[in-house]
Amino acid sequence: xxxxxxxxxMDCAEGRAANLPCxxxxxxxxxxxxxxxxxxxxxxxxxIHGLKNNETNEMASLIITEDRKSSTLILPHATLRDTAxxxxxxxxxxxxxxxxxxxxxxxxxx
Amino acid sequence: xxxxxxxxKYLVTQMGNDKSIKCEQNLGHDTMYWYKQDSKKFLKIMFxxxxxxxIINETVPNRFSPKSPDKAHLNLHINxxxxxxxxxxxxxxxxGVQRNTQYFGPGTRLTVL
Numbered sequence: 001x002x003x004x005x006x007x008x009x010m011d012c013a014e015g016r017a018a019n020l021p022c023x024x025x026x027x028x029x030x031x032x033x034x035x036x037x038x039x040x041x042x043x044x045x046x047x048i049h050g051l052k053n054n055e056t057n058e059m060a061s062l063i064i065t066e067d068r069k070s071s072t073l074i075l076p077h078a079t080l081r082d083t084a085x086x087x088x089x090x091x092x093x094x095x096x097x098x099x100x101x102x103x104x105x106x107x108x109x110x
Numbered sequence: 111x112x113x114x115x116x117x118x119k120y121l122v123t124q125m126g127n128d129k130s131i132k133c134e135q136n137l138g139h140d141t142m143y144w145y146k147q148d149s150k151k152f153l154k155i156m157f158x159x160x161x162x163x164x165i166i167n168e169t170v171p172n173r174f175s176p177k178s179p180d181k182a183h184l185n186l187h188i189n190x191x192x193x194x195x196x197x198x199x200x201x202x203x204x205x206g207v208q209r210n211t212q213y214f215g216p217g218t219r220l221t222v223l
Contacts, residue, residue, distance in 0.1 A: 034210060043114070043200050043214030044153065085151070091210045096141060096165050098212060100153040 004088045009105040012082075018075040020104050022088030025069040031092055033064060035073045037084040038103070044087065047073065078108045113137050114215035116201050122221045123191060131186045131218045133201030141165070142184035143202040143212065144176060153200070159184050191222045 005023045012018040024033060035047040048055055048062045050071070055062045061074040075082055087103040114135045123129050135142060143166075144156040158166035162178040173189045188195060201215040 032210070038153075041217070043202070043217050044212075046211045046213065049211065093210065095210060096143075096158045096160070096204075097155055098210060099155070102152070 004090055004101055006086070006088050006101065006104045008102065009107070011107050011109060012075075012078045014080060014108055014110050015077055018078040018082065018106055018108070020073040020075075020086050020088075020106065021070065022073070023070045024088070024090045027068055027090050029068075031090045033062065033068075033071050034089045034091055034098065035060070035062065036087045036089065036098070036100075037082075038087070039081075039084040044100075047086075078106075080108050080110065082106065083108045114201055114203055114213050116199075116215040116218050118218060119216065120219050120221075122223065124223055125191055125193060127191050128187070128189045129191060129220070130188070131199055131201075131220070133184045133186070133215055135182055135201075135203040135213070135215075137203055137205065137213060138182075139203035139205045139213070140181060141204050141206075142178065142181075143204075144184065144186050145200040145202060145214075147198045147200065147217070149197070157184075157186075188220075191220075193222050196220055196222045 032049050032051050034049040036044045038044045047059050050062045064071045085103040085105050117132045141160045143158045147153045156170045157176045159178045175187045178184045198217045198219050200217045202212040204212045
């Protein structure tokens with residue numbers, strides 16, 4: 001599984017869009033990009049995943065660059081409850097492993 | 111109607127004791143996992159079971175023995191507990207083999223004194 005790098009921390013004002021970047025320059029063609037988050041003292045929560053195309057669901061949007069070397073998770077209207085550690089993970093679709101890195105600690109402030 | 115549940119939520123015990131953590135999922139998933147999150151917040155996979163069969167064992171000491179009585183349950187038994195076993199243990203599950211969307215339980219905080 002390719003290694004991913006993320007900034008250790010970011011701030012975002014409540015109501016604004018939070019854009020969380022992730023670099024995965026060694027990702028292979030059939031590795032997906034997954035995003036999970038962990039709110040304090042809770043289990044990790046799946047957010048979204050994608051391969052090549054941009055994806056959107058009720059929680060977030062995922063923008064993957066054309067060369068697939070980086071991606072951005074977008075929370076369109078951040079709330080205080082979005083304060084969490086966000087993990088970007090590259091993984092083959094049929095693997096049983098998720099390898100968590102150190103993630104980005106997002107602090108949403110009022 | 112909790113999807114992935116773990117008991118107990120907190121476990122405080124003495125070094126050398128044997129303890130178990132239970133996990134149940136009501137999602138009908140085939141694959142279940144145990145992860146360990148240490149004090150530095152690194153989250154690492156320990157075991158994976160698919161339909162009661164061990165798939166992944168990430169060089170975890172053999173004091174840790176997962177047991178899957180059926181595909182909805184994956185329990186973790188730990189013998190001869192050590193100080194370094196103190197951590198939060200998360201159970202997770204996923205459906206099928208073509209997706210890596212995992213659903214995590216609330217965690218069990220184990221403290222070894």
